[in-house]
Amino acid sequence: MIDNLHLESRAATDRELLDGVTTAVANAAQVLLERFSAANRVDGPRALIDAIDANDAASIAVLRPALERLRPGARWDDDEEGHGALGPGEWWVTDAAEGNVNHVHGSPNWGVTATLVRDEVPVLTAVVLPALGQVFTAVRGDGARLDGTPIRVSAKTDLVAALVGTGQAKPGEAPEIRRRMSGSIDRVLDAALLVSASVPATVQLVQVAAGHVDGFWQFGQVRSGLVAGALLVEEAGGAVIDTNGAPWTLASDDFVAAAPGLAPSLAAVLAR
Incomplete structure (x- = not known):
């Protein structure tokens, strides 16, 4: 009973935290949206790298301080290409410009993500795809939503x-x-x-x-x-x-x- 109560209490806290996380992600996404145009193009590898780096820097400057204020004790996963276990405790795993290469080529398939991982398990997430006008959120044990409406996977079996x-x-x-x-x-x-x-x-x-x-x-x-x-x-x-x-x-x-x-x-x- 104590364990169940502890889990329920933690889930409730995570639900409360999600609003702030979603706002932080949306604010970072807005920064990228202001830098985006369907006319965006790059003309070579140096221009591509520079555009990607500039997007990352602009977004992370908004995203990281906001998330660190929300959860000061959570560590930060700095490696965008990191893989494998993180270790115990809480970690912010983010992509400040997920699909960055699409952004700099004028495609709308990009966004900003932030996920809180606790003891190796993702427990809450916000994904904002501003050029598509979509906000996806989830808290472990509380379902997944698109713009606040519950979503479900396919029912196919074949x-x-x-x-x-x-x-x-x-x-x-x-x-x-x-x-x-x-x-x-x-x-x-x-x-x-x-x-x-x-x-x-x-x-x-x-x-x-x-x-x-x-x-x-x-x-x-x-x-x-x-x-x-x-x-x-x-x-x-x-x-x-x-x-x-x-x-x-x-x-x-x-x-x-x-x-x-x-x-x-x-x-x-x-x-x-």
Whole structure:
């Protein structure tokens, strides 16, 4: 009883915290929106890097101080390409410009994310996609929402009718990960109705949570690209596992998020 009361109390605190987190993320997203235009273009690698760095700096200057005020004791995950376990306690895992490469090319598929991870488990998240006019939120044990309205994953159970997606975790993936990616796309093309490959992962995962896409997988782990979507999919009733069918954790080697009736069959195809 004491443990249950403790968990309920913590969940209530997290629900209260979510409002502030969502505001912080929305404010950072507004900064990026003011820098965005469908006419945005870059003309080479140096211009690309400079534009990406400028977006990151502008957003993080708003996001980090706000989150640190909300949860002063939480540590900060500084590595945008970090992977693996974080360690005990609370951590902010954020992407101040998720899909930054899309932003600088004039595509609307980008946003800002912030997730509180507690003892290796994501417990609350806010994802703001301002160019699409969407705000996704979730608190562990309290469901997932789009603009305040509860969302649910797909009810599909047959992979042959499924829309699924994948994407790169980061530029310059290791050769073995690229080989796994290309081989897996070929196998899933044989098993599913449609397969897409795009970045960022979060933009695909929110669509899984909302039931518009049936599943997503990724080889190559980047915490900041997966934790927000993992919590949203779980809280929307989905399954988040690895290709062996075990529950996904920050220490997992790969990632599958899908409708519960599809996740085992998708994982089985990927594990071949």
